[in-house]
Amino acid sequence: MTIQWYPGHMAKARREVATAIRWVDVVLELVDARIPSASRNPVLGELIGDKPRLVVMTRVDLADPDVSRRWIGFFARQGGRAVAVDARSGRGLRGIGGAVRELAAPSVGRWKKRGVRNRGVRVLIVGIPNVGKSSLINRLAGRSAAKTGDLPGVTRAQQWIRTSEGFELLDTPGILWPKFEDPETGLLLAATGAIKEEILPLEEVALFLLKRLQLTYPRALAGRYGDLAGEPEDWLEQVGKGRGLLMAGGRVNVAAAAELVCREFRTGRLGRISLEAPPDEASAEGVDNG
Known part of the structure; x- marks a missing residue:
């Protein structure tokens, strides 16, 4: 069985991310804590490139806590950084702010040398559909700033959100990739709700x-x-x-x-x-x- 879902708005979102990536300091790459590998979009990985990134494992309240700890260790051994969060309760969100400031420090320093001092840290939030991007933004912003929902494909247009910590968050629609090389990836994404049930x-x-x-x-x-x-x-x-x-x-x-x-x-x-x-x-x- 092959499961594919790549509507037109995802192709457009990919182009928008490719443009926006040049203007941000840090990327928050959201993955589902239940399937941290299958929910990483390889296309987004290519677009992010060497830009500082923080892997945010969402829906950690639904994942096995021991396995989630092992995943954080795995990302660290790969030279990256990861945090586990539950956007609904707010658990784990404190780890995001400090990590973002640390990752953004080189970029902020370059802006200050150019005489730009009032510019907020710009953060791009990316991930697959239904991974909790909008819920996370609302928590970080402390208000209902982004449209949310339990169905994949709710967020269709880019929007900037300012937080109390001085971050400027850019929300983007969830993006899948045109072809899953491993059929099991499609099944894992379908099981967690990243693909609309109507086509499953x-x-x-x-x-x-x-x-x-x-x-x-x-x-x-x-x-x-x-x-x-x-x-x-x-x-x-x-x-x-x-x-x-x-x-x-x-x-x-x-x-x-x-x-x-x-x-x-x-x-x-x-x-x-x-x-x-x-x-x-x-x-x-x-x-x-x-």
């Missing part, structure tokens, strides 16, 4: 989730849906039957069971779960916290 084979995404969780968080999975037995292709039937998702004649509504699995994963009903471990460790199958 949701049953396949749900089955992918069940298989992954059976390997990595079997106790959490069993605690929610009971022991899934037999072939994986039968698991959605078992979930639907256990939850009473039945149609006329007693048949299981497999589509409803698939929607249930995806929704309960995305909202944390299955617990705090990470679908990827750092690549310098074991594969995702080594996440296992039960």
